[in-house]
């Protein structure tokens with residue numbers, strides 16, 4: 181599932197391929213992907229308009245239009261973007277395609293239709309209305325702000341990290357890596373973490389996500405001391421060499437090292 185590092189990669193891709201090109205027309209393959217507007221409304225919004233800038237917040241990607249407002253994309257469980265020239269290069273599951281004047285196309289892909297494409301006049305309002313917390317890599321977001329947002333919260337630390345209203349961008353995959361890097365068991369109740377552990381968790385979150393962004397979300401390009409490349413690989417902990425374990429936390433499949441990440445209590 182595309183999380184912050186993947187969406188940061190999509191943002192770079194969008195910015196490097198599709199800026200300042202006028203849209204000739206838009207096609208919508210399946211209108212269940214649209215939120216709050218019809219295919220013809222989307223088409224009118226985009227006609228003779230170009231994408232001027234990009235912005236990411238959590239797992240959402242905003243494309244600022246030369247006309248009114250911003251196109252908003254969320255990639256659901258599996259999805260992405262593809263820029264291509266010839267119609268036979270059109271990817272499968274392309275739900276929305278922008279056809280540019282100069283002959284290229286940009287496809288928004290969502291395999292299982294769990295993503296969404298919408299339009300907003302105001303990204304700040306969109307972030308507020310969707311109850312999104314600060315982006316996990318926001319420069320203005322710091323240890324005290326993170327600590328404050330965790331105050332009064334309960335339940336497994338992994339579930340809280342994945343709570344988009346607390347901090348936006350982290351999903352099931354990267355939560356495991358963050359918790360592994362700071363050696364916290366994913367089921368640890370968040371109310372039992374010390375101030376020091378919370379500060380350490382914040383630092384791990386930033387370090388891990390920054391590295392993820394650097395690698396475009398590609399797990400096999402991560403350093404060997406990361407957990408993610410070992411899950412489906414040798415199944416061994418890169419810290420102690422023991423066997424990794426798979427469990428369920430908050431209903432989600434979770435990888436961890438039972439030796440390095442001690443069970444709470």
Ligand SMILES: [Zn+2]
Pocket residue numbers: 417418419420421422437438439440441
């Ligand atoms: Zn270990």
